[in-house]
Amino acid sequence: MKVSEAVGRLLVERGVRHVFGLIGSGNFDITLAMVEAGASFASSRHEGGAITMTDAFGRTSGELAACSVHQGPGLTNTITGLTEAVKSRTPLLLLAAETAAGATRSNFRIDQEALVTSVGAVVARLREPATALADAAFALQLARDERRPIVLMLPLDVQGAECPPGAPPPVQPSVQPPEPQADGVRKVADLLAAAQRPVVIGGRGALGAGAKEAIEELADTTGALLATSAVAGGLFAGNPWSIGITGGFATPLAAELVSSADLLLSFGATLNMWSTRHGRLVAPGAVVVQIDIDPEAIGGHLQARAGIVGDSAATARALTRELDRRHQRREGWRSKDLAERIARGGWSQQPYEEDTAPDSIDPRTLSIALDELLPAGRTLVVDSGHFMGWPPMYMAIAPDRGFIFTQSYQSIGLGLATAIGAAVARPERLTVAALGDGGLLMSLPELETVARLGLNLLVVVYNDAAYGAEVHHFGPLGKPTDIVRFPETDFAAIARACGLEGLTVRKPEDLAPATEWLAGDRGKALLIDAKVVPTVVAEWLEEAFKGH
Numbered sequence: 001m002k003v004s005e006a007v008g009r010l011l012v013e014r015g016v017r018h019v020f021g022l023i024g025s026g027n028f029d030i031t032l033a034m035v036e037a038g039a040s041f042a043s044s045r046h047e048g049g050a051i052t053m054t055d056a057f058g059r060t061s062g063e064l065a066a067c068s069v070h071q072g073p074g075l076t077n078t079i080t081g082l083t084e085a086v087k088s089r090t091p092l093l094l095l096a097a098e099t100a101a102g103a104t105r106s107n108f109r110i111d112q113e114a115l116v117t118s119v120g121a122v123v124a125r126l127r128e129p130a131t132a133l134a135d136a137a138f139a140l141q142l143a144r145d146e147r148r149p150i151v152l153m154l155p156l157d158v159q160g161a162e163c164p165p166g167a168p169p170p171v172q173p174s175v176q177p178p179e180p181q182a183d184g185v186r187k188v189a190d191l192l193a194a195a196q197r198p199v200v201i202g203g204r205g206a207l208g209a210g211a212k213e214a215i216e217e218l219a220d221t222t223g224a225l226l227a228t229s230a231v232a233g234g235l236f237a238g239n240p241w242s243i244g245i246t247g248g249f250a251t252p253l254a255a256e257l258v259s260s261a262d263l264l265l266s267f268g269a270t271l272n273m274w275s276t277r278h279g280r281l282v283a284p285g286a287v288v289v290q291i292d293i294d295p296e297a298i299g300g301h302l303q304a305r306a307g308i309v310g311d312s313a314a315t316a317r318a319l320t321r322e323l324d325r326r327h328q329r330r331e332g333w334r335s336k337d338l339a340e341r342i343a344r345g346g347w348s349q350q351p352y353e354e355d356t357a358p359d360s361i362d363p364r365t366l367s368i369a370l371d372e373l374l375p376a377g378r379t380l381v382v383d384s385g386h387f388m389g390w391p392p393m394y395m396a397i398a399p400d401r402g403f404i405f406t407q408s409y410q411s412i413g414l415g416l417a418t419a420i421g422a423a424v425a426r427p428e429r430l431t432v433a434a435l436g437d438g439g440l441l442m443s444l445p446e447l448e449t450v451a452r453l454g455l456n457l458l459v460v461v462y463n464d465a466a467y468g469a470e471v472h473h474f475g476p477l478g479k480p481t482d483i484v485r486f487p488e489t490d491f492a493a494i495a496r497a498c499g500l501e502g503l504t505v506r507k508p509e510d511l512a513p514a515t516e517w518l519a520g521d522r523g524k525a526l527l528i529d530a531k532v533v534p535t536v537v538a539e540w541l542e543e544a545f546k547g548h
């Protein structure tokens with residue numbers, strides 16, 4: 001058996017059940033071996049789509065998937081999505097074919113290792129036929145244990161060689177996160193015991209198994225309110241003490257409450273400029289405490305009074321145990337009156353002056369209408385751009401990874417492939433992809449993928465015929481914005497040409513066919529081209545520009 005086939009089989013035997021990718025000569029055999037061993041394969045139309053689908057699959061399901069690409073240009077096409085996955089620490093395996101060491105004149109030859117390490121990915125390689133299985137097993141283990149993307153280089157000569165017979169390497173036990181240090185737990189418990197108005201903030205590092213429940217229990221013990229960073233939106237959905245996302249997207253009430261907290265305790269959240277409005281949501285004198293598996297995250301953006309390096313779930317449990325041991329249980333600021341204010345505090349309950357235009361819809365009105373129309377159990381995926389606040393602010397986020405937000409690299413154009421990966425991971429749940437017109441045009445080839453895979457997917461384009469973020473950034477500075485405005489694009493027609501259903505929406509009544517679509521078998525995905533009023537400007541945007 002050839003190395004390519006043996007490695008493909010081994011990866012599937014060790015739990016890689018889903019592969020995204022785009023096939024060329026260098027990755028044909030290994031991918032086919034994985035499919036024949038029982039893995040599912042979804043082809044993208046651009047490798048940038050494949051890597052982002054793999055990332056999104058992992059974020060949505062918690063299960064590691066693989067991405068398979070051709071050597072050279074197949075790999076260079078993945079770089080933006082790979083960077084996003086690196087920065088958001090998604091465990092995944094990127095299987096990259098590689099020209100043989102001796103093929104120095106190959107057109108495909110580049111320094112693949114230098115390329116991917118430059119964006120922070122870690123490289124593993126099939127070194128020689130005799131070590132290939134151990135190398136592949138190591139790469140997979142590393143991705144899982146270190147929770148990061150690993151690029152497994154597959155030199156063509158090694159792939160094509162005979163795999164020496166012999167038992168595959170033994171499965172290593174996975175690394176368990178260390179228990180938090182007792183003195184750190186005591187110190188944080190002292191601070192919590194002294195706090196009158198604590199707020200707990202869950203971030204990306206709190207999305208793992210068991211953390212939500214452990215943090216909610218700790219919050220109950222301390223009388224804390226619960227908030228999330230944007231990427232962890234929906235983590236505490238349904239909890240009566242949850243005030244939603246903190247930072248730019250925060251409701252007026254959430255902003256008021258976070259900025260009157262006397263203690264902020266974060267679990268796996270960096271407390272960066274986005275979640276604190278450049279620190280302005282943190283009251284002078286408020287105690288900041290951070291829990292993170294990454295020591296560098298602690299105090300990275302704000303001055304932290306204390307920190308514990310540890311897993312979110314284990315540390316929250318240790319803190320609750322310590323407070324229980326001290327019989328420290330308090331209501332904090334959890335009053336009946338506050339519960340009522342929180343229940344009424346959502347964005348869609350706040351009055352706003354609707355911007356009506358004859359041929360376009362206010363993006364807030366659109367989002368509220370969609371929220372009412374769509375099933376509550378859904379995966380909401382949001383691309384980057386000016387529009388990106390409207391969906392998470394005006395549409396409820398379902399618990400259990402109901403919100404996938406690819407903002408770690410702040411790239412536009414990742415939303416559609418993210419939605420595809422999410423829809424493959426959770427086929428039973430409707431995936432809603434909220435995209436800007438710019439972001440969709442950057443990822444257009446994957447509309448064909450949506451149709452071909454028959455996904456349970458709704459694409460909503462917040463179409464202002466512009467790179468709106470740039471219009472609203474530079475327009476107020478008195479600069480001409482013609483270079484970031486475009487003629488109208490008829491996305492409904494493009495969708496139909498790709499095999500989706502297409503609908504143009506200029507007013508709420510235009511959404512009626514979407515109701516029918518939802519009630520039907522959804523055999524074809526639906527794309528809604530919503531022509532949004534381009535002059536409704538998001539307040540959070542001003543914050544964002546201060547970060548440039």
Ligand SMILES: Cc1ncc(C[n+]2csc(CCOP(=O)(O)OP(=O)(O)O)c2C)c(N)n1
Nearest residue numbers: 385386387411412436437438439467468469
């Ligand atoms: C790959 C990439 N290119 C450029 C940018 C700069 N950029 C940020 S938002 C934006 C406009 C996005 O337009 P659209 O998707 O239509 O959303 P809108 O801002 O109009 O709501 C651009 C070009 C970026 N973040 N990423």
Ligand SMILES: [Mg+2]
Nearest residue numbers: 436437466468
């Ligand atoms: Mg736009």
